Amino acid sequence: MSEVPTVDVTDVPDDAVVLDVREDDEWQAGHAPGALHVPLNQVPERLDELPDGELHVVCRSGGRSARATAWLNQNGYEAVNVAGGMGAWREAGRPLVSEDGTEPTVR
Structure with missing residues (x-):
């Protein structure tokens, strides 16, 4: 894979x-406030939902988001992978919210 x-x-x-590219159950458990959720396998068909400008792409640990970032950049988007994903996000004390009102967590 290229850099x-x-x-x-x-x-x-x-x-x-x-841009959070995790699966629905991962998103429901906890995500960055205001993040946009588009699971990795839906990114190509949901490009019209992506705003202009730089996208910070995140998944659980960085693998899926790296693939999404590479694909987005190859297709004319300005995207950057967030190292360590939502696990690193949580460890850094960045805010998390859940969809069901329970204590947010990272899966």
Whole structure:
């Protein structure tokens, strides 16, 4: 795989557009507030939902988001992979919310 642009979770701006490519159950359990959820396998068919500008792509640990970032960049989007994914996000003390009102967690 070619080099994928990557940023440390602590360097993601508070106003960044975060694209979460995890599966539905992972998203429901906990995600970044205001993040956009498009599971990895749906990214090509849901491009019209992606805003213009830089996308900070995240998954659980960084593998799926790296693939999504590479694909998005090859298709004309400005995307950067968030190193360590939502696991690193949680460890860095970044905010998390859940969809069902329970204590957010990362799966």
